Amino acid sequence: MHTISRIVVGVDLHEGDRLVGDELPAPTQAAISQSLEFAANRGAELIYCACLDLSPQAEELIHADVTNIYTTVEDFANQALTRLVEAATARGVKAQYQLRMGGSSRELTLLVQEVKADLLVVGARNRSVLSHTLFGSTSTKLLQICPCPVWVVKPEELREIREIAVCTDLSEDSLRALHAAIAFAHHLDARLFILHSIEFPLATYLRSAGSDEAAVDAYHQQVRTASHNTIHAHLHQTDWRTLNHGVRVELLEGSPLATIPRFVEEHGIDLTVFTTHGRTGFKQFIMGSTAQSLLPHLKSSVLALKPTDFVSPVEL
Incomplete structure (x- = not known):
C-alpha cells in the first residue's frame, strides 16, 4: 500500500432502468471525486471502467450496426467515459478508460489483475435505508474477490x-x-x-x-x-x-x-x-x-x- 501508482475507478452509468443515463449516480460521483483528488496528490494514473451487463441479443445488435445508423448504448457510454478522462486530464491527472461487457464485479476484478492496479475505488449504493446498509451487491462482492485494496466510497462523502x-x-x-x-x-x-x-x-x-x-x-x-x-x-x-x-x-x-x-x-x-x-x-x-x-x-x-x-x- 505504500506505492499507489494505478487506480481503477468503477463507473456506474445506470440511471433507473436506463443502461446509460444523462447524469452519474451520486455514489459514482463520490468515487470519482475522491479518486481524482487522491490521484492528483499522489501522481497516480486513473483507469475509469464502466461495465454494461447486456443480454447476448442486445450486444449482438449493437455490434451488428456496422453502418452506424443510430447512436448505440455503447456510444453513449464511450462519450460519458471520454468526458471523465478529459476532466481528469484538465486536473493534470493521467487517465484512460475501458468499457467492458459483463457483470461489474467480475469485469472490474479482471481489469485490476490485467493492469496490476494498486487500488480499486467504487461507490457505495444504499440498498437498504431501514438497515442503514451502504454496501450493495457489487461492492460487497468486490470486497470478497478483488485482490487489490478496495475503497468503497459512500455518497455523502463529497467533501474532504x-x-x-x-x-x-x-x-x-x-x-x-x-x-x-x-x-x-x-x-x-x-x-x-x-x-x-x-x-x-x-x-x-x-x-x-x-x-x-x-x-x-x-x-x-x-x-x-x-x-x-x-x-x-x-x-x-x-x-x-x-x-x-x-x-x-x-x-x-x-x-x-x-x-x-x-x-x-x-x-x-x-x-x-x-x-x-x-x-x-x-x-x-x-x-x-x-x-x-x-x-x-x-x-x-x-x-x-x-x-x-x-x-x-x-x-x-
Missing part, C-alpha cells in the same frame, strides 16, 4: 475526509492496514484513530474458579497493557509522525460488532480501514466473519485490504 479509523486485531495483516491508513491520512490530511476491541474471555472462568475482583481487574489490565504495547510496537514500524493531525489509540471494550460501528458513528468517522480475513481454496474466498458482519453497520466509507496469502477466485 477528516477522520480515518483503522481496525486492528494486532496481527501482521493489521499492520498492513495500519500502513495503508497512515498513507491515506497523510495524503488526505486527516486525523487517524487506531481501534482495537478488547474482550476478556478468561474473566468468567476466573470468577467461576473463585478468584476475587482484584485478580479479575489485574487480568483486565494485563490484557489492556499487552494490546497497547503491541499497537505501539506496530506504530514504531510506520511513519505516523508525518501526520499533521496525529494518531489516537482507542481500546474499545466489547465485541468488534458492537463497539466499532458505535465509535464510527459517534465520532463521525469518514473512512474505516481494515483487513479482511478468510480462507482460499477451491477457487472460493469467504470473507472473515467479523469483517462481513461489520459492513452492514458501518456508516462510513471503507478501505478493505486482503490477507497476504489471498488468491482471487476470478482468474485471468
